[in-house]
Amino acid sequence: MNARQSRLDALRSLRERETESVYGWVLSTAIPPGLQQSLQTAATQGLVELADREMRAELSAYEGRPVLWAARLSPQGHDVLTYQHASPDPTPHSTPPAATEQVIELRPAQMDALRVYANLAPVLRVPPADGLIERVRTACFDRPGNRWRMTLTTEQIDSVAYAFHLRALSGSVAEANWFAREYGVTYRVDPSTGRAGAVRPPSRTASL
Template sequence: MNAAASCLVELAERDERAELSARLGRPVRWAARLTRQGRDLLLYARSQPFADYAAPGPEYRLVELMPSQMDAIRLFTSLADRLQIQPQPDLEDRVRAAVPDRMSGRWRLYLTEEQMASVAYGLWLHKMAGSAAEANRFSRDHGIAHTPAP
């Protein structure tokens, strides 16, 4: 979406950029300011309630995943029928039902302890395939990490 074409921002003219350059002591190649519509959109978007569904039962815990973690778990659940150690039952349904939280930028879902352990395993696979950040963050945030057993 082009913010200027949508009238959400107005681009600074050459003289305004020159003034900004003088104030900052460095060249300003472009600058924009929010229009009234742009400010209203920010207020409106931040004020919208997100779909916060309740935990399905006392055995479920709220889990918030970063987009990269969610991508890894979607891949993990998509491979379920080909994996030797399959994801926990209903994990794919829980992943599909996840709700994005606009304010935090995370995906919210409710999981059982067994499903969380399965997520930890999926993130461990992701870690072993090349990126440890997602598994490390999950371990820090939720206190669960997969440790392979011989």
């Protein structure tokens, strides 16, 4: 286990004990020695608050016995756990795509455009396909390739095409043109019906 994961595990353990604490502080009696050492280190990084002499005296009065050590998450520690929970998994997904799914790779600027679409989901008349927002949130970044990777269903890929279609109509056609070349999916109006929708070559449709 690397240092980052160890630090996160220590903060999570402290948070769990903190929610059960009567005083909002976790006393040494509730902390295993190894965890206490990790929290001491986290305190030097501003992620944990250690009770000072005055607070320990107050806690001792509550407990009716000497309290020599107590800790709680700092505001920054709370934010680290909140941010980590909401952040994409930094490691690549190892599960292969299902037969109805495809791995999509987007450059950072393209991913930014897709995130705008995902963030607007509550107010859009044509919202993202089911599950796309979660796939965007948990996309993996391949640093060597400078690409965001997602495994998407056919419906979710169509939504990506629609997102880039909106981008094209509002200013930049680069994303839509690239997506059409790379994945064979475009979003356009059918002149015979006047209805817009995702279009892909028959071979692409059959393979998804």
